[in-house]
Amino acid sequence: MSPWLTRHRAPTLAFSTALWRLHWQRAAAMVLAALTLTGAAAISHAADDAQPPLNLQQVSPHGYFVEGLTQLGSPQNQNFISNAGFVVTPAGVVVIDALGSPRLAERLLAAIARVTDQPVTDVIVTHYHADHIYGLQVFQRRGARIVAHRGAREYLQSETAHLRLEASRTDLAPWIDAGTRLVPADEWVDGPVRLQRGGITFEIDHVGPSHTPEDLTVFVPSERLLFAGDLFFNGRLPFVGKADSSQWIRSLDQVLARDTAVVVPGHGPASRDPARDIGMTRDYLHHLRESMGKAVDDFVPFEEAYTATDWSAFEHMPMFGPANRMNAYNTYLLMEEEALGRQAPSR
Numbered sequence: 001m002s003p004w005l006t007r008h009r010a011p012t013l014a015f016s017t018a019l020w021r022l023h024w025q026r027a028a029a030m031v032l033a034a035l036t037l038t039g040a041a042a043i044s045h046a047a048d049d050a051q052p053p054l055n056l057q058q059v060s061p062h063g064y065f066v067e068g069l070t071q072l073g074s075p076q077n078q079n080f081i082s083n084a085g086f087v088v089t090p091a092g093v094v095v096i097d098a099l100g101s102p103r104l105a106e107r108l109l110a111a112i113a114r115v116t117d118q119p120v121t122d123v124i125v126t127h128y129h130a131d132h133i134y135g136l137q138v139f140q141r142r143g144a145r146i147v148a149h150r151g152a153r154e155y156l157q158s159e160t161a162h163l164r165l166e167a168s169r170t171d172l173a174p175w176i177d178a179g180t181r182l183v184p185a186d187e188w189v190d191g192p193v194r195l196q197r198g199g200i201t202f203e204i205d206h207v208g209p210s211h212t213p214e215d216l217t218v219f220v221p222s223e224r225l226l227f228a229g230d231l232f233f234n235g236r237l238p239f240v241g242k243a244d245s246s247q248w249i250r251s252l253d254q255v256l257a258r259d260t261a262v263v264v265p266g267h268g269p270a271s272r273d274p275a276r277d278i279g280m281t282r283d284y285l286h287h288l289r290e291s292m293g294k295a296v297d298d299f300v301p302f303e304e305a306y307t308a309t310d311w312s313a314f315e316h317m318p319m320f321g322p323a324n325r326m327n328a329y330n331t332y333l334l335m336e337e338e339a340l341g342r343q344a345p346s347r
Contacts (some may be wrong), residue, residue, distance in 0.1 A: 052077045056111045059262045059270050060223035062088045067269055070236050070318045073100060073131060078175045080104050082131040085227050085264050086112060087220055089198030092121030096218050096227040098135035101175035105135025120144045121197060124204060126229025127212040128152040130164055134176060136183035149206050150188035151214035207231055210248035224261035234268030234277050236318040240327040245285045252282045284314055288331040296335040
């Protein structure tokens with residue numbers, strides 16, 4: 001190991017690892033506390049009358065989606081904080097993502113039934129975050145085949161996934177309860193995969209590790225319609241988590257290179273101007289990497305770096321408060337890891 005690494009980076013990495021663990025413990029506690037406080041004022045568990053609106057929007061000749069709320073998940077919103085879509089074919093309906101609770105999935109099925117009497121044949125999961133998958137069991141009971149990237153299997157088997165579900169059974173009750181379960185895919189794919197249903201082609205591509213290791217996008221060429229999952233957050237700040245932001249930016253460039261008329265994001269409204277709207281997510285990720293990367297290179301501690309960074313281009317955006325500091329901290333740790341990789345001795 002080089003003297004530079006020994007002197008400067010090894011202590012930083014050990015300290016960062018400890019901070020990383022502490023950060024996630026604190027972050028989980030903060031989110032759970034927020035959900036609990038919100039739930040204290042919730043409607044009665046027996047009530048189902050004040051449910052959030054689930055409005056169907058048609059975005060192409062055969063394509064539709066529902067837009068989740070720009071909020072943290074709560075009992076009041078039934079965890080309706082993400083988008084889901086579907087495409088109607090002569091041979092059945094292909095759904096993209098399953099929403100954040102079984103009740104929401106039932107409501108989505110009812111919305112589909114108002115459009116067509118075709119059954120749901122497939123559900124493609126863009127990634128296995130809770131707000132996109134807790135409705136899967138409803139579609140599975142109806143006989144739909146679930147398709148996801150094999151990178152999600154490790155997460156499904158992890159303690160994190162089961163602890164998160166257990167916490168959600170309390171904090172998102174009654175919508176997440178003892179009957180809610182984690183549902184694996186019927187078909188694990190590596191991508192790219194071409195799915196044919198009723199003469200319509202669905203191009204499924206693996207674009208991770210970006211937001212998650214298992215990120216998938218779904219492109220319908222005949223509709224010029226792309227379902228981007230959480231690769232794209234429209235009109236709001238993304239949650240970065242433990243993302244690979246470098247690959248995320250490259251994946252966004254791939255999306256922009258497609259001939260799309262409409263892009264449905266994982267969160268926020270559909271975009272008919274992808275170059276403009278996807279550019280915001282891309283610019284934000286660039287800003288995180290540049291500001292935190294420079295701080296790491298200059299050995300500036302995170303707190304000092306965060307305070308000194310100009311956030312004015314993004315601080316007006318929804319979810320800036322809940323997301324930005326955590327995003328910056330995660331990116332700071334990532335840039336430390338990348339710096340270590342650059343300085344590692346070759347063999």
